[in-house]
Amino acid sequence: MFGMNADWSLEVFERYFTIGDYAGGEARWCPGCGDHGVLTAIHKLLRDEQVPPETTVAVSGIGCSSRLPHYMGTYGFHGLHGRALPIACGIKSRRPELDVWVATGDGDCFSIGTAHWIHAIRYNMDMTVLAFDNSVYGLTKAQTSPTSPLGFKTNTHPTGAILPPLNPLTTTLGITNVSFVAQVVDWSPPLLYEVIKAAHRHKGTGFVRIIQRCPVFSDSVSKALQNSPERVLLLQHEKGIPIDASAKRQFPNSITHDPSDLAAARAVAEDTSRIPVGLLYQNTDALCYETLSSRGTEFTVKKRLAGINAALDRFTI
Amino acid sequence: MEASQEVERAVQSELIHEHIVEIVSDSGEGAQKAGQTFGAVCARMGNGVWTVEIIPAEIKPPARSPAGASGIRIRLGSKYITNMGDEADLVVAFNEQVLYSRIANGAYKAGTILLIENKWRDDPVPEIQAQYKRALAEFKENGLIVHELALEEACREITSNPRVGKNMFVLGMLCHIYTRDVELARNEIATIFKRKSKEVVEQNYRLLQAGYDFASDNLDFRYEIPPQQVREGKRFIVTNGNTALGLGVMASGMELVAMYPITPATSASHYLADVFHEVGGFVHQAEDEIAAIGFAIGSSFAGKTACTITSGPGLALKTEMLALAVMAEIPLVLAVVQRGGPSTGLPTKVEQGDLLASIFGEPGDAPKVVVAPATIEECLHFVVMSRRLAETFRTPVVLLTDANLATGQQPYPRPEPSSEWLAPPIDQTDWDPQIPPYNWDPQTGLSPRPVPGMVDGHYVLTGLAHTNESKVAYDSKSNQLGCDMRSRKLAALANTLKAPTVYGDPEGDLLVVGWGSTLGAIQEAVDRTRAQGYKVSSLHLRFISPLEPGLKEIFSRFRKVMTVEINYSDDLSAPLITRENRRYSQLAWILRASTLVDVDCWSVVLGAPLQPGMIHKVLLERLSSKED
Numbered sequence: 001m002f003g004m005n006a007d008w009s010l011e012v013f014e015r016y017f018t019i020g021d022y023a024g025g026e027a028r029w030c031p032g033c034g035d036h037g038v039l040t041a042i043h044k045l046l047r048d049e050q051v052p053p054e055t056t057v058a059v060s061g062i063g064c065s066s067r068l069p070h071y072m073g074t075y076g077f078h079g080l081h082g083r084a085l086p087i088a089c090g091i092k093s094r095r096p097e098l099d100v101w102v103a104t105g106d107g108d109c110f111s112i113g114t115a116h117w118i119h120a121i122r123y124n125m126d127m128t129v130l131a132f133d134n135s136v137y138g139l140t141k142a143q144t145s146p147t148s149p150l151g152f153k154t155n156t157h158p159t160g161a162i163l164p165p166l167n168p169l170t171t172t173l174g175i176t177n178v179s180f181v182a183q184v185v186d187w188s189p190p191l192l193y194e195v196i197k198a199a200h201r202h203k204g205t206g207f208v209r210i211i212q213r214c215p216v217f218s219d220s221v222s223k224a225l226q227n228s229p230e231r232v233l234l235l236q237h238e239k240g241i242p243i244d245a246s247a248k249r250q251f252p253n254s255i256t257h258d259p260s261d262l263a264a265a266r267a268v269a270e271d272t273s274r275i276p277v278g279l280l281y282q283n284t285d286a287l288c289y290e291t292l293s294s295r296g297t298e299f300t301v302k303k304r305l306a307g308i309n310a311a312l313d314r315f316t317i
Numbered sequence: 318m319e320a321s322q323e324v325e326r327a328v329q330s331e332l333i334h335e336h337i338v339e340i341v342s343d344s345g346e347g348a349q350k351a352g353q354t355f356g357a358v359c360a361r362m363g364n365g366v367w368t369v370e371i372i373p374a375e376i377k378p379p380a381r382s383p384a385g386a387s388g389i390r391i392r393l394g395s396k397y398i399t400n401m402g403d404e405a406d407l408v409v410a411f412n413e414q415v416l417y418s419r420i421a422n423g424a425y426k427a428g429t430i431l432l433i434e435n436k437w438r439d440d441p442v443p444e445i446q447a448q449y450k451r452a453l454a455e456f457k458e459n460g461l462i463v464h465e466l467a468l469e470e471a472c473r474e475i476t477s478n479p480r481v482g483k484n485m486f487v488l489g490m491l492c493h494i495y496t497r498d499v500e501l502a503r504n505e506i507a508t509i510f511k512r513k514s515k516e517v518v519e520q521n522y523r524l525l526q527a528g529y530d531f532a533s534d535n536l537d538f539r540y541e542i543p544p545q546q547v548r549e550g551k552r553f554i555v556t557n558g559n560t561a562l563g564l565g566v567m568a569s570g571m572e573l574v575a576m577y578p579i580t581p582a583t584s585a586s587h588y589l590a591d592v593f594h595e596v597g598g599f600v601h602q603a604e605d606e607i608a609a610i611g612f613a614i615g616s617s618f619a620g621k622t623a624c625t626i627t628s629g630p631g632l633a634l635k636t637e638m639l640a641l642a643v644m645a646e647i648p649l650v651l652a653v654v655q656r657g658g659p660s661t662g663l664p665t666k667v668e669q670g671d672l673l674a675s676i677f678g679e680p681g682d683a684p685k686v687v688v689a690p691a692t693i694e695e696c697l698h699f700v701v702m703s704r705r706l707a708e709t710f711r712t713p714v715v716l717l718t719d720a721n722l723a724t725g726q727q728p729y730p731r732p733e734p735s736s737e738w739l740a741p742p743i744d745q746t747d748w749d750p751q752i753p754p755y756n757w758d759p760q761t762g763l764s765p766r767p768v769p770g771m772v773d774g775h776y777v778l779t780g781l782a783h784t785n786e787s788k789v790a791y792d793s794k795s796n797q798l799g800c801d802m803r804s805r806k807l808a809a810l811a812n813t814l815k816a817p818t819v820y821g822d823p824e825g826d827l828l829v830v831g832w833g834s835t836l837g838a839i840q841e842a843v844d845r846t847r848a849q850g851y852k853v854s855s856l857h858l859r860f861i862s863p864l865e866p867g868l869k870e871i872f873s874r875f876r877k878v879m880t881v882e883i884n885y886s887d888d889l890s891a892p893l894i895t896r897e898n899r900r901y902s903q904l905a906w907i908l909r910a911s912t913l914v915d916v917d918c919w920s921v922v923l924g925a926p927l928q929p930g931m932i933h934k935v936l937l938e939r940l941s942s943k944e945d
Binding site: 025058077087091094098292293294303304305317 | 769772779
């Protein structure tokens with residue numbers, strides 16, 4: 001009927017995915033690590049959105065958070081330190097139908113992978129990029145990261161970090177063709193879920209900086225923040241991400257911020273006395289690179305052969 | 318008709334079998350364009366042709382400087398031509414200074430005909446006049462046969478900017494000198510200037526004809542180089558090696574090239590950027606070399622085997638990614654157009670210095686396929702082969718070409734691509750969940766590969782040591798097994814290879830082993846040496862990892878075995894160098910280790926292709942050496 005195959009439509013109906021379909025091996029992060037909550041939110045979201053596990057690919061670099069693909073029941077690519085984004089972009093380039101997720105950390109993304117972070121934002125391929133920021137290198141045990149606060153003591157700076165931290169939000173918002181920047185803290189599960197959902201639904205690179213607890217190596221950083229919830233600034237707007245009552249109870253301060261206003265977003269990001277949470281910026285019209293890179297995927301063998309023969313003919317003597 | 322009658326009246330052309338022609342100028346004077354066009358005309362007339370570009374070391378070198386020498390060498394002959402040859406027979410020079418760098422390279426000999434622009438003789442700057450006169454006296458002293466010609470003056474009758482138009486004038490001259498069909502040259506001009514106005518095309522036709530007539534009026538010599546073989550209806554194409562790489566990418570069915578600009582590899586991507594869309598492909602210019610290979614690996618993981626093209630410094634940057642592709646068994650084609658190294662080295666010049674880096678460049682054991690095309694034609698076919706090897710053996714394939722193949726032009730049979738050359742469509746049938754993602758066959762190490770989109774095929778690819786289920790495994794057994802299986806694949810491939818063919822007699826006093834672009838020069842040197850009665854043969858390897866089989870047995874039939882390569886080795890006569898501490902050339906290391914034969918080597922890093930004359934001399938020396 002209507003050109004549809006009845007068996008096929010029946011099968012789609014029968015394939016209902018549960019959270020179990022998205023879960024992989026048991027997560028081996030430390031107890032109290034913020035990554036657990038993010039993983040739970042992703043599983044729940046994929047279930048709610050009923051994304052087929054076989055067309056989902058979780059890509060990561062190296063680091064604690066980059067273990068995430070191993071805990072997914074989807075395809076995964078646990079790549080190299082700092083290099084998750086080029087791999088993810090490559091996956092998307094000729095297979096734009098795949099649902100690509102990137103898990104990266106503050107060392108992975110903001111240090112060794114900086115070039116790729118900048119350019120992946122510019123490519124703006126339709127994928128969800130979660131930057132897990134715990135302000136420290138965890139896997140290699142307590143070295144200073146680009147987002148470690150000034151004076152934060154680590155094994156590489158035992159007397160305290162000697163440079164002021166990099167601001168991932170202003171950096172990301174400064175990149176041409178940026179299309180989605182949000183920030184959230186891991187200790188507000190409903191908000192975490194909503195932010196990831198919005199990033200996933202966004203057509204383009206949904207970049208989320210997740211401020212994430214590391215109870216082992218940077219407990220003091222997240223504790224300080226958890227103990228002063230007034231530092232968190234909820235971003236509210238009709239075009240923004242819905243903020244539920246529990247988050248409003250958790251964080252008393254909020255402002256109205258229009259996420260279509262890039263200058264305003266940059267101003268909000270610039271003020272490091274506050275931790276903005278919610279949607280900083282969104283542009284649904286930004287160019288997605290895969291619309292260019294996937295051109296010609298539909299070519300038939302005949303058409304390809306005709307193309308190569310035409311090319312050869314130009315050199316024929 | 319009129320023209321040919323006039324020709325017969327003028328000079329009788331001398332029948333010869335081959336000639337080497339150079340056009341040398343300041344950069345930006347179009348010498349390369351003229352030479353390439355001349356080469357194409359010769360190829361169309363059925364001659365064997367090899368062209369090699371003379372590239373200045375700097376982007377904007379000062380005018381009239383030896384460092385600024387820019388141009389082209391065209392070797393044309395009755396037979397199939399495989400290399401640049403030795404000294405030139407005829408050179409056209411736009412000024413005298415650029416010739417100094419060619420002379421320093423030994424490009425000319427006593428008897429080389431020099432056609433030189435004479436305007437410098439009356440240059441308003443006295444110092445230039447003096448330089449010109451001094452140089453010409455020197456050239457004559459060295460035996461060059463000098464013809465001073467008013468080329469610009471003649472061009473000025475047609476164009477107000479002779480500096481730009483002079484190259485087509487020279488093309489016309491060469492067409493007369495070598496009795497070429499002017500109509501073919503006109504066709505080439507029409508193609509070159511197809512995007513320009515009719516006036517521009519007409520102007521260049523006039524320059525071409527003027528050059529032809531000028532040579533007829535002013536030169537007392539003329540040559541004819543007949544084509545030897547009729548091509549029997551076979552179609553031929555003329556390309557350089559980088560274009561051949563690009564054509565190979567298209568003919569292989571690969572849909573993606575991810576690259577970062579690097580000399581001398583980039584022109585392959587330039588070519589693809591022009592035409593790749595016609596086969597549905599895409600060139601991704603990445604933010605850096607690492608991202609380029611990462612992007613290609615991502616695409617390959619998703620089922621679309623991709624290609625990345627680079628040169629030595631890029632290969633170095635790609636090392637970690639290449640090891641990931643080995644570890645996780647991702648098909649990938651990595652073309653390396655070698656240049657001089659180490660470090661930034663000689664970006665525009667030829668070297669075969671990346672062989673060991675390709676095979677052993679990664680920390681840990683990273684077995685992969687390394688192949689080296691030896692001709693421009695093979696540059697095309699090896700890409701098609703590499704894609705298939707990469708997918709069949711679930712491995713990266715490094716394809717090593719070099720700057721000599723990259724810019725050299727040669728006619729070769731037009732490939733006839735078929736659907737079997739193309740990559741099959743991505744398999745999206747359901748995966749049997751009982752089959753692990755690395756279901757290694759213990760005999761071969763081979764395993765089928767699940768691809769995203771396959772139901773039940775999901776696995777997490779990792780660069781960490783892993784089991785056949787792709788589960789991270791730090792235990793001893795799993796790591797040993799993974800290494801065994803990845804290495805086993807090379808043995809499996811080696812088992813499918815045939816022993817290489819010996820060029821010349823199957824036994825003798827000396828066997829020369831080469832690889833890559835040196836094939837033509839080595840074989841020509843072997844021919845010359847054999848013609849003198851020596852028992853020398855050669856062997857050219859295309860597969861270096863794994864090595865082609867049967868080498869030890871072949872080597873045993875020769876009294877001496879040596880490699881000839883364009884990479885560094887210590888000369889045994891150099892201070893402090895002994896047989897024990899000598900550092901051998903790269904293939905020699907491999908052959909010595911794998912055959913336990915005392916393989917000798919001769920190699921130089923002159924930043925230039927090897928010439929048959931140089932190799933010939935070395936072979937005679939080695940053959941006459943009493944030392945065993």
